[in-house]
Amino acid sequence: MKAMLIAPYSGMAEVMKQLALPSDVTLDIRVANLDEGEEFARQAELEDYDVLISRGGTALTIEKAASLPVIHIDITGYDMLRVFTLIKNMNKKVALVGFSSITQGAATLCNILEYDVEVKTVHTREEVKPLLEELKAQGFQAVIGDVITVQTAESTGIHGVLITSGKEALLQAVEEARRAFSLSKKVKHNFSLLHETFLHFPHPMAIVDEELSIREKNEKFDQMAQQDSITFSSIKRAIKDSIGSQTAKWIPFTANDRSYMLQIFCVNRYMAGLMFYPTSGLEKRSDVSIHFDVKPMALIGDSLYTHSLRNQLKKLSSQHKPVHIIGAPGTGRSAAASFLHIERFKEAPFLSLDGAQMDQSSLETLTKILLPIQKGTLLVHRLQAADPELIKQVNGLIERLPADIQILFIDEAPYLESGEAEALHLLPLVERRADIPAFAHYFLTSFHMENGSETLGIKSKAMDLLQQYTWPGNLNELKQTIRALSRQASGFYIEPEDVKKLLEAKQSLASSVPLTLSGTLKEIEKRVIDQVLNEENGNQSKAAKRLGINRSTLWRKLNDE
Incomplete structure (x- = not known):
């Protein structure tokens, strides 16, 4: 350990020179106080010292000026007894002035030994002179204190008595310096490992502030920046939100023609970390997809079934078992999946896998995307339609995922391999006719906002006809029917005649002669x-x-x- 003692008075330096120090300690001694001590502290940093040792106000001053550990030499009971013995026979009015580190112990000792010494505490060195002038006016002729107090007392015309540090306090400070050095060495080693890990992390990573200035970056980020022009203006709001809320966010990020999955996380109150995971080519796939900003889908309807469904979904969102969402196409399976995702996660990614289109490449892509994600939702469609070997691999992948990856399945029929999963059964629209008006008006409002449709409502008799229809295509068919009716409507309302004509056409087509292979x-x-x-x-x-x-x-x- 290479240490520097900045002694506020020459006597301390002389005592330290006489001590036998441990063999692993190299100690250089400088005599300086306050401003001079700051200069020595800065010099010590440049010359690779490991630790600084000083006392009192000098230690406090150099602690603000240097980044090296500063060990404070304590005022021990022995030091106080020495100075009190020195003034024992002094027939003068005596005060002790110093920082709380000195005065707290001194006041106790004075009370125990019944010394007639006035103890005064200061918090800054600027307070010393006014206090000494006040003590002088009160008839005090001698003042005990550290170097600052004694020097100021002499200039004020009061006899100053310096509290000196004995060898016990100095040896104790050297041992404390050795412990601090050992701890600092471990911290530096750990920091070095973390910094090396950061530099060689296999994906691009950077730390930026709220003004988008890069504070740190790793090698992969430099390589990415050489390939693409990187700008963060489009994600400034997301960075500020992450710092402000101290939460992680996942968003898509594009640099030139390359796509990334970007995780933004809070480092402190001023900076955020950015981690980039490449996803180029994913946008061309129909079997694997990822969504970062899933909008909550309303559970439409006021029927008892809809109220029960809402309660079921809230309960399912609070547990960690896979959920099989079972129902025919158009029964709201995707809406239920989105609801479960939003209830459990707000900023996490939402991944989707189509088992009917899946191949080995799909699994490799999915695994690569899931690897860095700590939490989110994986929705698997039509797994029963996949090759049995692929199904086995998907189940194996799911078993390895962390508990904070929510697993959802969309099936037309039950597909439960074990009791470790929950099932949510969705009724066809024909069994929840009471919700048809709510859905119809919801779709009509959506068309009004999206397409500027001038159709504003549905006549009550027209609604009766919609509720009497069987809806084999469920909500999808209802949505397309409302769209067609809104386009055909001649006024502001959908009339019963329009509904009757369209539904009769549907029924006629459904009961028509099956497709024949005659003709060209x-x-x-x-x-x-x-x-x-x-x-x-x-x-x-x-x-x-x-x-x-x-x-x-x-x-x-x-x-x-």
Whole structure:
């Protein structure tokens, strides 16, 4: 250990020179007080000293000027007894002036030994001179204190008696310095390991302040910055929110043509950490997707079933078992999944896997994305449609995920391998007819906001007809029907005649003669397209997807005479 003693008076330096120090201690001694002590402290930093040792006001001053550990030499009971013995036969009015580190023990000792010494405490060195002048006016002729007090007393015309530090206090300070050095060595070692880990972290990482200035960055971030032009202006609000709320946030981030999953986390009240995980190519996949800002989906309806469903979802969101959301397409399975995600997480990612389209590459992509995520939701669609070997791998992956990754399944039929999962059964729309008005008005309001639809309501008899229909396509079919009715409406309200005509057309198509294979290939193709369009309620995008063609090809075939 290489230490420097900054002694506020020469006598301390002489005592220290006479002491036998441990063999692992190299001690250099400088005699200086206050401002001179600051200069020596700065010099010690430049010359690779490990620790500084000083006393009283000098120690407090250099502690503010240097980043090295500063060991304070305590005023011991022996030191106080020595100075009190020295003034014992002094026939003068005596006061002791100093900082609380001196006066607290001195006052106790004076009371025990019944010494007639006035004890005064100061908090800054600027207080010393006015206090001494006041003591002089009160007839005090001698003052006990540290170097600052004694020097000021002499200039004021009062006899100053210095409290000196004996060898016991100096040896105690050296031992304290050794302990501080040992601790500092461990801290530096740990810091070095953490800094090396930060520098060589396998993903880009940076620490920025609220003004988006980079305070620290690792090697991968430098490589990313060389490839792409990195700007943080688009995520400034997210950074400030993370610092302000002291919570982590996940958001998408794009640099040139490269996409990343970005985690923003609070470092302190002024800075945030950024960790970038590449996701380029994910936007082109239909089997694996990730969403960072999932909007809460309202659970529409006032029926007893809807109230019960809300209660079920709240209970399920508070436990950690996988949840199988079971129901036919269009029964609100995705809305239930979103509700569970929002109830449990607010800023975490929402991942989705389609078992029907999944392959080995899907699992590799999913695993890579899940690796850095500590909490979030994984929603698995149609797992039963996947290859048995892939199902086995998915289940193995799920078993390895942390408890804060919520696992949800969307199934049309029960798929529960063990009792370690919960099931949420969703009723078809025909079994919750009481909620149809609420859904119909909700959809109508959405179309009004999205498309500027001028249709403002549904006549009561028209609503009766909607509630009497069986809705084989559930909520999806109801939504498409309300969309069609709002477009066809000639006034501000959907009339019963419009509903009756549209529903009769639906029933007629549903009971029509099954598709035949007679005629030319072009005629058969036309019948197939018409039937798929009918089943998709006229939605050309969905029909094109089912037929395996793009929408422009479908449009051309529909318009080809």
